[in-house]
Amino acid sequence: MKKELKTSTKVVHAGTSTSNQGTSINSNPIFTSAFHLKGNIENASHQYARFHNPTWDALENAIGDIEGGKVLIFPSGMAAIAATFMALVSSGDRILLQADGYYATRAFTENYLKKFGVEIHAVKTCDLPEQDFSKYKLTFIESPSNPLLDVIDIRQLAKHIHRAGGLLAIDNTTMTPLGQNPLSLGADISVCSDTKALNGHSDVLFGHIATNDDDIFQEIELWRKLSGSIPGPMETWLVHRGFSSLDMRLERMVSNAEKIAQQLVDHPAIKSVRYPGLKTDPSFKIAQQQMNMMGFIISFDLETQKSAELFLSRLNLITEATSFGGMHTMVERRARWGTDNVSEGLIRLSVGCENSNDLISDIENALKDLK
Structure with a gap:
């Protein structure tokens, strides 16, 4: 009986080429807009570059092996989110979102679905x-939420939604399919912005959806095909290359985050800290039950804009930026966008792969004598 490979091994080998003598170890990008297509098109594995590409196949198979479902890739996380709504929601449907989740998801539905007669409701994660x-066609949420890191029991949520006849989509960007597996917890759709940790090198915009429901898959695949919302082969290949190191990167990032969270939790300059791995965090119990790791994002509140901006100005090693999940540790005062209902002093820290002692020293120096 063939032994099942460990997930960390699967990530390295998933979607790579065969081991035939003299063939390339790596899967290479295929740059083409057309394929040889004689006679009966049904017999062709590939027909046209807006429909499919061998480079896509390799990455979709690789991610699907970890997600536990069939995968479709997109040119950004928002493209994957938009495709989910556009393919599955019709005029007259009701959808439910998080009031404290990713702002762009709410903005897309308000700007482009409401005018077509879709009813949109938003509630806080804790509610x-x-x-x-009942009567909701689709519930679309994040867990953990961004940026406050509230965790919802996905398994129980899925049961309630399915009992009411609805669908559940989970934005899994903050965890990736290695950190949490929404499909195995009962979600119908797992969505991820691969721009973030799955690629992990802050050099590509990308996204994917995963589902084990054939009807959902076909609807979203048709949307991608007809809308032309497709990624290029070079970007696809770069994400596949980044994906192969995801397990190793997450191991370092999460280990660093756990140490930093412990450093921050009792610091006198900090009003509060949110990290699911802290035993004192409201999300700790549920996170332990459904997450494979506690993540690399920490949110902490310095209460005022002045304190937050002084903290940021003192950092030497950590980069101020609006993304997360990269090799470099990145930090941001979230209220500067005016889109999240958070404290003016809330800091979102995305912990990277640097040495933890160097990161802690940089943070300590920036917090020194802060009031």
Whole structure:
């Protein structure tokens, strides 16, 4: 009986080429807009570059092996989110979102779905367990939420939603399919911005959806085909290359985040710290049950804009930027965008792969004498 490979091994080898004598170890990008297509098109593995590409196949198979479902890739995380809504929601449908989740998801639905007669409701993450899901076609949420890192029991949520006849989509960007597996917890769709940790090198915009429902897959695949919302082969290849090191990167990032969270939790300059791996965090119990790791994002509150900006100005090693999940540790005062209902002093810290002692020293120096 063939032994099942460990997930860390699968990530390295998933979607790579065969081991035939003299063939390339790596899967290479295929640059073409057309394929040889004689006679009966049904017999052709590939027909036209807007429909499919061998470079896509390799990455979709690789991610699908970890997601536990069939995967479709997109040119950005928002393209994957938009495809989910556009393919599955019709005029007259009701959808439920998080009021404290990713702003762009809410903005897309408000700007482009509402005018076509889709009814949109938003509730806070903490209120989801008591929500009545009847008459909602689709519930779309993040867990952990961004940026406050609230965690919802996905398995229980899926049961409630399915009992009411709806669909559940989980934005899994903050965890990636290695950190958490929404499909195995009962979600119908797992969405991820691979721009972030899955690629991990802050050099590509990318996204994917995964599902084990054939009807959902076909609807979203048709949307991608007809809308032309497709990634290029070079970007696809770069993400595949980044994906192969995901397990190793996450191991360092999460280990660093755990150490930094412990450093921050009792610091006198900090009003509060959110990290699911802290035993004192409201999300700790549920996170332990459904997440494979506690993540690399920490949110902490310096209460005022002045304190937050002084902290940021003192950092030497950590980069101020609006993304997360990269090799470099990145930090941001989230209220500067005016889109999140958070404290003016809330800091989102995305912990990278540097030495933890160097990161802690940089943070300590920036917090010194802060009031």
